[in-house]
Amino acid sequence: MxxxxxxxxxxxxxxxxxxxxxxxxxxxxxxxxxxxxxxxxxxxxxxxxxxxxxxxxxxxxxxxRLERFSTKAIRPAAESKIYPTDTDIAKRLSKARRFLDSLAAAPSLRHKYDSLLSARPALMDSLKKAEYYYEH
Structure with missing residues (x-):
């Protein structure tokens, strides 16, 4: 060969x-x-x-840092090569909280809010603590 x-x-x-x-x-x-x-x-x-x-x-x-493997990482914006700053994370957290508050306020979407909270009972408390951490 x-x-x-x-x-x-x-x-x-x-x-x-x-x-x-x-x-x-x-x-x-x-x-x-x-x-x-x-x-x-x-x-x-x-x-x-x-x-x-x-x-x-x-x-x-x-x-x-200890994390579960199932959590999603916060990814930087496509045009940015750096990770988001604390203010970016605080803005995302407040936007998520406003979204959840709007679900709770709308009668037609209240069932989705209740479903989220039944699946994740500590979601709102965790969101409040994270908002406080990144704002102060």
């Missing part, structure tokens, strides 16, 4: 790299080589643990 040309290029590059590494490390003792490998592996493992922990638990503003 004939090998592809890209395979031959890859093999040649690999052989050159092996020769270069052998020349650079020919004066290393076995102990020194094992020590270098151990330091490298330890550094990589520590870096991976740090990145993983930071990805799951670190929040720039409040320190640690």
């Amino acid at each position: 004939k090998k592809a040309k890209g395979y031959e290029i890859w093999e040649a590059a690999k052989d050159r790299l092996v020769e270069w590494l052998e020349r650079k490390t020919e004066n290393y003792s076995k102990t020194k080589a094992v020590a270098i490998l151990a330091v490298f592996c330890t550094a990589v493992i520590l870096m991976l643990v740090f990145i993983t922990a930071k990805g799951f638990y670190w929040n720039e503003k409040t320190g640690l």
Whole structure:
């Protein structure tokens, strides 16, 4: 079976790299080589643990953050590359509260409001607390 040309290029590059590494490390003792490998592996493992922990638990503003996976993240606007500010979040919260108040006020939509509150009993309390947090 004939090998592809890209395979031959890859093999040649690999052989050159092996020769270069052998020349650079020919004066290393076995102990020194094992020590270098151990330091490298330890550094990589520590870096991976740090990145993983930071990805799951670190929040720039409040320190640690624990969330359920089913919650939706607040996404930045399409034209913006930064996350929304506290005032943007406060505006969204007040808009959501006005919407829920309008559902409660309209007799034809009152059943939707009641349905929301029966599914999420603490919704209005949480909304009030979040509004207070972002406004003060």
